[in-house]
Amino acid sequence: MTLEEYPKIYLYRRIVQAKLFIDSNYTSNIDLNKIADEAYFSKFHFIRLFKKIYGKTPHQYLTVVRIEKAMLLLQANTPVSETCFSVGFESLSSFSKLFKHTVGITPSMYMVQQQKINEQKNHSPLSFIPGCFAEKNGWLKK
């Protein structure tokens, strides 16, 4: 592939670096203006390109990353308030509101739901595995 066929490689690299920066620093108070500066873009240009590539503004993407990380922490029984601040939210109420808007239930309800699933997995793991694989692996033997 020649460079002519590769559309604006430098733009892609800068936007991808910005996305990876969010992935690595979501726990911090990320200043999106600073990311735009580091990517050598104006804020407006940066947001427009980011949304074109990822379908979300950088701020929307940061929220999604934080909510997804929060889901993982809640699955591991991390208390709601600890989860909230661990993933970079500064307010418990805004975290709960955004979580419910994204996931459909509150963080505490989600944690209870996941605890039940974890109990089921511990109690009867084979009910989560297609029987043919369990049998061929020898997991059905007493």
Next chain:
Amino acid sequence: MITKMTHSSILVLDQDSAYDFYVNKLGFKVVMDMPMVGKEGRWLTVSPPEQPGFEIILSPVTSSMYSKETSKALKELVQKGTLGVAVFTCADIYATYEELKAKGVEFTKAPTKEFYGTEAIFKDDSGNWFSLAQLT
């Protein structure tokens, strides 16, 4: 009437390394990660981020499903890159290519325009190869 595919296996050399590759590099979600307590083996499945109902079983070549001879043969085939396993799609192949390359994923073909869309080819940590496509 068959309605859906829910599970498919990818043979991997090492489940810990495969976990890191599929979750931390490709960005797949862990669906099940259960050690079989009191028995040999670990049930590890992942899903592409926008396909939660489809589980990819990261199945070790050393699984007790296979004889020692079969495991050895499978390991050699996987390591040699014999097995082309699947096609993954993405919304923007150039961004996905740049991101995966930045994470250390090995590509054997950079994004190239083909009749059906733009395609790249990458290998997983075991040696399996995959098509990455942005369909037009």
